[in-house]
Amino acid sequence: MEMEQNKIPQATAKRLPLYYRFINNLHTQGKSRVSSKELSEAVKVDSATIRRDFSYFGALGKKGYGYNVEYLLSFFRQTLDQDETTEVALIGVGNLGTAFLHYNFTKNNNTKIQIAFDTQSEKIGSVIGNVPIEHIDQLEAKMSNISVAILTVPSSAAQGIADRLVAAGISGILNFTPARITVPEHVRVHHIDLAVELQALVYFLKHYPLEEE
Amino acid sequence: MEMEQNKIPQATAKRLPLYYRFINNLHTQGKSRVSSKELSEAVKVDSATIRRDFSYFGALGKKGYGYNVEYLLSFFRQTLDQDETTEVALIGVGNLGTAFLHYNFTKNNNTKIQIAFDTQSEKIGSVIGNVPIEHIDQLEAKMSNISVAILTVPSSAAQGIADRLVAAGISGILNFTPARITVPEHVRVHHIDLAVELQALVYFLKHYPLEEE
DNA sequence: CAATAGTCGTTACGTTTTTCACAATCTCGC
DNA sequence: GCGAGATTGTGAAAAACGTAACGACTATTG
Numbered sequence: 001m002e003m004e005q006n007k008i009p010q011a012t013a014k015r016l017p018l019y020y021r022f023i024n025n026l027h028t029q030g031k032s033r034v035s036s037k038e039l040s041e042a043v044k045v046d047s048a049t050i051r052r053d054f055s056y057f058g059a060l061g062k063k064g065y066g067y068n069v070e071y072l073l074s075f076f077r078q079t080l081d082q083d084e085t086t087e088v089a090l091i092g093v094g095n096l097g098t099a100f101l102h103y104n105f106t107k108n109n110n111t112k113i114q115i116a117f118d119t120q121s122e123k124i125g126s127v128i129g130n131v132p133i134e135h136i137d138q139l140e141a142k143m144s145n146i147s148v149a150i151l152t153v154p155s156s157a158a159q160g161i162a163d164r165l166v167a168a169g170i171s172g173i174l175n176f177t178p179a180r181i182t183v184p185e186h187v188r189v190h191h192i193d194l195a196v197e198l199q200a201l202v203y204f205l206k207h208y209p210l211e212e213e
Numbered sequence: 214m215e216m217e218q219n220k221i222p223q224a225t226a227k228r229l230p231l232y233y234r235f236i237n238n239l240h241t242q243g244k245s246r247v248s249s250k251e252l253s254e255a256v257k258v259d260s261a262t263i264r265r266d267f268s269y270f271g272a273l274g275k276k277g278y279g280y281n282v283e284y285l286l287s288f289f290r291q292t293l294d295q296d297e298t299t300e301v302a303l304i305g306v307g308n309l310g311t312a313f314l315h316y317n318f319t320k321n322n323n324t325k326i327q328i329a330f331d332t333q334s335e336k337i338g339s340v341i342g343n344v345p346i347e348h349i350d351q352l353e354a355k356m357s358n359i360s361v362a363i364l365t366v367p368s369s370a371a372q373g374i375a376d377r378l379v380a381a382g383i384s385g386i387l388n389f390t391p392a393r394i395t396v397p398e399h400v401r402v403h404h405i406d407l408a409v410e411l412q413a414l415v416y417f418l419k420h421y422p423l424e425e426e
Numbered sequence: 427c428a429a430t431a432g433t434c435g436t437t438a439c440g441t442t443t444t445t446c447a448c449a450a451t452c453t454c455g456c
Numbered sequence: 457g458c459g460a461g462a463t464t465g466t467g468a469a470a471a472a473c474g475t476a477a478c479g480a481c482t483a484t485t486g
Contacts, residue, residue: 011443013420017412021391035463044393044404047463048445055465063464064452086415095315099308103407111411148415172418174411178234180257190414191257192405194316198324198387199230201403202299202361205385207226208401224473248433261475268435276434277482 012053017109018043019053020076026069035066082110089146091161092153093118093133096176100150101129113150115142136161140168147171155179162189225266230322231256232266233289239282248279295323302359304374305366306331306346309389313363314342326363328355349374353381360384368392375402 022042026034036054040047054060054067060075061067077083088105090097090113097116105111117136118124124135134142139161149165151158151173158179165173172188175181178196183189235255239247249267253260267273267280273288274280290296298319303310303326310329319325330349331337337348347355352374362378364371364386371392378386385401388394391409396402 008420009442010417010421013416014409014413016416017409018406020412021409022393037463041395042393046445048447049443051464052444052466059465061464062452063450064454064462066463080412080416081419088411095308095312099312100407102308105408105411109408109412111415148411148418150411172414174414180235180255182254188414188418190410192407192410193231194313194405195234195318195322196227196230197403197405198301198318198361198363199233199293199322200227201385201387201401202324203226203229203293204223204401205361206294207221208223222472250433259475261477262473264434265436265474272435274434275482276480277432277484279433 008056012056015043015045015049015053016076016080018045019050020073020080020082023069023073023076027073032069033066034069034072036061038066080110084110086111086148087114087146088112088148088150089114089143090116090131090150090152091118091136091139091165092151092157093120093123093128094152094154097150097152098128100152101131103129111148114146139164143168143170149173151175151177151181153177221269225269228256228258228262228266229289229293231258232263233286233293233295236282236285236289240286245282246279247282247285249274251279293323297323299324299361300327300359301325301361301363302327302356303329303344303363303365304331304349304352304378305364305370306333306336306341307365307367310363310365311341313365314344316342324361327359352377356381356383362386364388364390364394366390 019039022039023034036047036050039050043050051061057075057079060072088111090100093101093116097118101113101116105113113129113131116128116131116133117139118133119136121135123133126133143165147170149170149172151161153161155177156179158175158177159181162173162175162181162183166183166187170187173181173183173190175189175191176194178193180191181189232252235252236247249260249263252263256263270288270292273285301324303313306314306329310331314326314329326344329341329344329346330352331346332349334348336346339346356378360383362383362385364374366374368390369392371388371390372394375386375388375394375396379396379400383400386394386396386403388402388404389407391406393404394402
């Protein structure tokens with residue numbers, strides 16, 4: 001594992017996948033060149049921030065010209081390890097879980113949902129979006145060499161499943177339940193809380209009015 | 214609209230809904246008192262940060278004692294305008310949209326999905342999670358007094374729908390499509406990009422190793 | 427009532443992140 | 457090959473954010 005890029009700010013790291021997708025779009029559209037200003041309008045990130053972000057990886061552009069899309073794309077593919085796919089498990093095949101299974105991550109991404117788990121027997125054995133669904137009892141048995149899990153179970157089950165994932169050797173959990181799960185230090189958890197996101201938006205609307213007109 | 218709390222940092226504002234929910238939980242559990250340390254363990258936010266966040270609203274706690282759950286709850290209810298429900302529209306009743314419709318926001322929140330729209334005729338007229346589903350053609354007609362929309366349509370349709378929402382007088386959009394939509398300055402958009410979240414987690418796992426052991 | 431332990435509110439400081447602004451450099455048309 | 461215009465990369469400043477530390481105050485116990 002190269003540690004040279006250890007110095008990349010977290011805020012920058014979070015934007016990288018976004019950049020990657022839009023550069024990919026540009027490439028598909030046949031564009032061969034792009035400026036930080038254009039990219040800024042597309043991804044809604046300040047152009048200075050984009051230039052700064054890119055600069056952590058060295059001089060990727062040319063002054064007076066901008067960035068070569070092809071070069072940028074191949075660079076990001078390498079940086080984001082697009083060549084090597086990360087296998088992901090999904091726990092909880094409800095509506096939200098199903099949405100993920102239909103989401104074609106592999107197309108533009110380095111991730112692939114390899115297997116899904118649920119408790120409901122009528123779902124077991126079926127395949128959604130090319131992903132087979134197994135009974136949750138099989139979790140420990142079938143999680144070898146899977147290091148990332150998406151948690152879309154009811155919140156009451158979240159901590160219990162998280163404990164089992166940890167025991168099975170998970171490295172990262174994307175937690176969509178409202179519960180804040182507790183895990184050992186070596187496991188990284190990202191929380192995405194849909195109700196909180198909605199409420200936060202409402203709060204901002206009421207208390208941080210934007211420019212009128 | 215009170216503007217006194219204009220000075221609350223955005224980072225704090227984003228945490229308020231989270232605090233609210235956990236305080237609500239404590240109240241339901243019959244706890245009458247809580248310290249910033251306890252709350253910290255529950256919501257996974259540093260206790261000093263919690264005290265700081267609360268302090269923007271004045272002295273809510275008592276030294277040597279902690280915070281009174283009931284008081285905190287009534288305070289947050291007021292601050293987050295929990296008494297007055299915000300009506301929300303949902304556009305796009307796919308898997309993700311359906312997940313939202315089943316999510317009982319109203320229970321713990323000040324938001325209620327009032328109406329949903331889709332293009333597929335077999336869904337029109339049905340009701341999911343108490344929310345009626347209308348044809349997208351009805352959008353302009355039935356959006357009066359709705360100021361917030363959840364956008365869960367295919368990304369190719371995102372900008373077009375966004376334009377119509379803006380024309381219909383929307384104030385805020387929670388955008389779950391990978392597309393970054395363009396709107397006038399007075400409309401607030403929060404982007405939640407599931408693929409980006411997953412990729413970001415993977416990137417962090419590879420490049421920012423956590424403490425081993 | 428004194429002593430002890432607990433907890434807040436806030437100050438001070440360090441870190442991270444964003445933004446400004448411009449010299450350096452490149453492109454492109456003529 | 458020159459000059460006008462475009463765009464990068466970055467130094468420096470500002471803004472935003474997080475956290476350690478501690479004085480002030482409270483509750484509780486003996």
